[in-house]
Amino acid sequence: MPTDGPDAHRAPAPAPDADRSLAPDADRPLAPDDLDRAFGPDTGSTATRSGHRVRTAVLIGGGTVVVAGVIVLVLGTIVGSVQTGIGGVFPRPGTALDRFVSDARDLPGVTDVQRHRAEKTAFASYEVSATVTADPSLEPAARAELVRALSRATDEASGNGVHVVAIADLGVQQVGVTEHADTAARRLQLADTLDRIGGVTAVRCSWGRGAQSSDDAEDQAVVVETPGRGRAVPPIVARVTEETQRVFPGASVQVLPAG
CATH class of the missing domain: 1.20.5 (Single alpha-helices involved in coiled-coils or other helix-helix interfaces)
Structure with missing residues (x-):
């Protein structure tokens, strides 16, 4: 028999057991398959590699x-x-000077060769020098030939950043020698000329003492010694200056008391 009232059309409540079977168990941990279905297969935790x-x-x-x-x-x-210095590429000042000294000692009329300390002129450049002492009794022609031979020796020993020069000590004359034979010959000729001036007892024709060698006329330095005093000195200075400027315009001249 139908029953009228507010609950007549209400659906029957599900049984307690049926409701528990349809809902997931809140206390059960999610399996990996559940995580994959919910968030995708790449959401698993990855171990950090901080040590690596x-x-x-x-x-x-x-x-x-x-x-x-x-x-x-x-x-x-x-x-x-x-x-x-290494091999034949970088400068070897000691080797270059050794070669020059060996060649100079074999030249006729040479009695001694004195080496001087190498001077650094740039980052990879050096100038080395030596004083070559010759027999003071050599004839003028023999002295001229010796200066030419020394010039050739400096040229052959120079290279790879090393410049070789020499001072030819010929007794009362000292002459600077470089690889330029013509300039060395002019120095020797000037020294001969100045040596013949009355009152001059010693002559040095070269570049300035302690300065880097140069064959430029204005860089030449001429030094003469004289025992003269007082009024005898000015005429010597004038004559030495005149002869020097004729050969090397702009060169410096000094007249010193003979020591």
Whole structure:
């Protein structure tokens, strides 16, 4: 028999057991398949590799230090090689001077060769010099030939950043010698001329003492010695200056008391 009232059309409530079977268990942990269905297959946690990263950073840092050390060592070796010389590429001032000294000692009339310390003229350039002492009794022709031979020897020994020069000590005359034989010959001729001036007892025709060698006329330095005093000196100075400027215009002239 139908029943009228407010609950007549209400659906029957589900049984307690049926409701529990349809809802997921809140206390049950989610399985991997559940995570995959909910968020995708790539959401699993990944173990961090901080230890691997630290080792990599240490290796990179150590490698950088090693490379920097190698670069410093190579640069130091290159700079040192330029300073001291390697083979036939970089300057070797000692070797160049050895060759010149050996050649000069074999020349006729030479009695001694004195080496001087090498002078650095640029980053990879040197000038080396020696004083070649000759027998003061050599005849003028023999002295001229000796100066020419010394000029050839300086030319042959120079090279690879090394410039070889010499002072020919001929007794009362000292003459600068470079690879330019014509300039060396003019110095010798001027020394002969000045030596014949009355009152002159010693002559030096070269570049300035302590200065880098030069064959330019204005860089020449002429020094003569005289025992003259007082009024005897000005005429000597005038004559020496005149003869010097005729051969080397602009050269400096000094007249010193004979020592």
